Amino acid sequence: MSAVSQPFAIVYPGWDSDATPATPRNVPVSGGEQSPAATAVQAQFPGAVVRTVVSRGETSLIVDATEIHAMIAWLKDDPTQSYEYLSDITAVEHRDLALAIEVVWHLRSLRFRRFIRLKVLIPKGETLSVPSVWDLYKAADWLERECYDMFGITFTGHPDLRRILLWENYKEGFPLRKDFPLRGRFSRSEQLKNALAANPEARYSMEELSIADAFEELPLDMRRRIASGPKTGE
Amino acid sequence: MGKRTVEVELSTTGMGLDGKPQRVPLFVGGDPAGLAVAAPPAMEPELEGEHMLINIGPQHPATHGVLRLVLEMDGETIVRCIPHVGYLHCGFEKIGEYRQYNQIIPWTDREDYLNSIGNNVAFALGAERLFGIDITPRCTVLRVIAAELSRIASHLVWMGTTCIDIGAFTPFLWGFQERENVYNLLEGWVGARLTTSATRVGGMAADIPDNWLEGLQGFIRTFPKTIDECERMLTKNAIWVGRTVGLGVMAPDEAINHGLSGPLLRASGVAYDVRKDFPYLDYETYDFDVPVGTAGDVYDRFLVRVEEMRQSVRILDQAVKRLPDGPINIDDPRVILPPKHKATNEMESMIHHFKNVMEGPRPPIGECYVAVESPKGEKGYYMVSDGTSKPSRWRIRPPSFVNLSAIPKMVEGHLLSDVIAINASIDIVMGEIDR
Numbered sequence: 001m002s003a004v005s006q007p008f009a010i011v012y013p014g015w016d017s018d019a020t021p022a023t024p025r026n027v028p029v030s031g032g033e034q035s036p037a038a039t040a041v042q043a044q045f046p047g048a049v050v051r052t053v054v055s056r057g058e059t060s061l062i063v064d065a066t067e068i069h070a071m072i073a074w075l076k077d078d079p080t081q082s083y084e085y086l087s088d089i090t091a092v093e094h095r096d097l098a099l100a101i102e103v104v105w106h107l108r109s110l111r112f113r114r115f116i117r118l119k120v121l122i123p124k125g126e127t128l129s130v131p132s133v134w135d136l137y138k139a140a141d142w143l144e145r146e147c148y149d150m151f152g153i154t155f156t157g158h159p160d161l162r163r164i165l166l167w168e169n170y171k172e173g174f175p176l177r178k179d180f181p182l183r184g185r186f187s188r189s190e191q192l193k194n195a196l197a198a199n200p201e202a203r204y205s206m207e208e209l210s211i212a213d214a215f216e217e218l219p220l221d222m223r224r225r226i227a228s229g230p231k232t233g234e
Numbered sequence: 235m236g237k238r239t240v241e242v243e244l245s246t247t248g249m250g251l252d253g254k255p256q257r258v259p260l261f262v263g264g265d266p267a268g269l270a271v272a273a274p275p276a277m278e279p280e281l282e283g284e285h286m287l288i289n290i291g292p293q294h295p296a297t298h299g300v301l302r303l304v305l306e307m308d309g310e311t312i313v314r315c316i317p318h319v320g321y322l323h324c325g326f327e328k329i330g331e332y333r334q335y336n337q338i339i340p341w342t343d344r345e346d347y348l349n350s351i352g353n354n355v356a357f358a359l360g361a362e363r364l365f366g367i368d369i370t371p372r373c374t375v376l377r378v379i380a381a382e383l384s385r386i387a388s389h390l391v392w393m394g395t396t397c398i399d400i401g402a403f404t405p406f407l408w409g410f411q412e413r414e415n416v417y418n419l420l421e422g423w424v425g426a427r428l429t430t431s432a433t434r435v436g437g438m439a440a441d442i443p444d445n446w447l448e449g450l451q452g453f454i455r456t457f458p459k460t461i462d463e464c465e466r467m468l469t470k471n472a473i474w475v476g477r478t479v480g481l482g483v484m485a486p487d488e489a490i491n492h493g494l495s496g497p498l499l500r501a502s503g504v505a506y507d508v509r510k511d512f513p514y515l516d517y518e519t520y521d522f523d524v525p526v527g528t529a530g531d532v533y534d535r536f537l538v539r540v541e542e543m544r545q546s547v548r549i550l551d552q553a554v555k556r557l558p559d560g561p562i563n564i565d566d567p568r569v570i571l572p573p574k575h576k577a578t579n580e581m582e583s584m585i586h587h588f589k590n591v592m593e594g595p596r597p598p599i600g601e602c603y604v605a606v607e608s609p610k611g612e613k614g615y616y617m618v619s620d621g622t623s624k625p626s627r628w629r630i631r632p633p634s635f636v637n638l639s640a641i642p643k644m645v646e647g648h649l650l651s652d653v654i655a656i657n658a659s660i661d662i663v664m665g666e667i668d669r
Binding site for chain 1: 319332488511529530600605618620626627629635
């Protein structure tokens, strides 16, 4: 808060790695050397790793959904792994609708300059639900919300799993699912009608901020709109 | 960098030497000597603890696009901040699933539109990893030039708009003059200024024209002077220092945990730069430094970005000197379009041209995640191919989206006017956040 606060000690990535990073060349399309994390995870969580795939020089571990949270926690905290940076959380649905939906975590170890991808396969027809890693990485907050918004995957344990890019009472479903048509589900006039009826002021953060006392001080027309709109944002 | 002492040259009234505003006692009442300070009226009991709701945006010049911040305030102190994004959402990732790889490149222009050619380079690198292609040496160096020019242009916009937000106008004009030079260079190369679409899978859309390098060398010569001038306006300016030091501090472990990247993370003292730690485009062979801050505040983010521009000039200088002759595209007719005269005269080339345009190049089945250091941070493209000419999933890892998600943490406890400075320091581009 003040100009004379203690300066931070500088963290240099790769502080426990001797290898000199270099631009990857002639990366094989499939096959290659496995990341050391793959064997370590297999030893630590026997039976939890369904499959290990090495593709384009990147190791993907396809793991059991029940173990994913413990595994990421271990990868983050174990000093031999130290995957302290969460790059991305996303999901993949394949064009072949028989294939399972994949939830993908991209982790980086700044300490050893390593990268690993973890995947959980959710077969079609099962509940789209995986544990949240929000308690481990705060970066997961919006990434999980976006993944929920676009795919409808519930991250159990996330404190505030709302839609993020689309509005809360968006009716058309989850846009990045393959059964969602490119132009949207409804006709243009219906989409327009829904958008106009969305009543964004209903989510004017009254509930979010729990200062609903101010409600009486709002202009009358706004109060009416808020009162008529659906209550969301809980 | 590393040193943290800032000499305040311009001491203005009401500004202490530590760069913080001094409280000037206000005298009221009939005390001619002006010695007795009138006691402030006792706060009305019902006003205590009553929080106020302030809404900034989505249409507000200081939100750099269409960001909406809902602030719960106690007096002028922020108690809570709730950001709302999504006003610019247009489904890039969905559209990408219906486009061939080369057809996605124009979409990458439009997501982070201040860094369009840098995004083109990043996407092409990702697609080439997916295809299993290694690009030519000349193309590698040209892409480095493109990426660094784009970094300079983006940082100049950041500096200019942040100055405007905080109240300085001149560096904005000086910065935009130089940005104009960068865009003139890009226009001479690829024909477009903002939406460049300069790369193709396996090469570039066009080689640089004759005498283009002289123009670039002229820019390399003159640009550091502009940085010096802007720094002279800002770095030791009492108002600038007073409005940026100590704001939005993120400790290194917090910054890593929040997934920050780019200048934000480096200002917090973590020297993570994708160009150094997970290199691409032979960045490990260039001689450049990664500036690191030690306070993690808005002022350090400014210093880091300014120094990054200088380092980009260093990289550009080395790239111009080492630019080899040779082809810019790889020699593979399955991916690269044949030259026009061949396509119209030779049967084989015509077939390749037809197949490339109508069907599009097809990568092997698989996936890859390729990250580059964009001006905003770690920008990643994650692509999944099912063997057809269109990706079955194209994911953008947006650095400003993840950086912005830490804004409630950064602004907590600060004043309303500081929110503007902190928000500006994140360097958000809503096109990239909402996609």
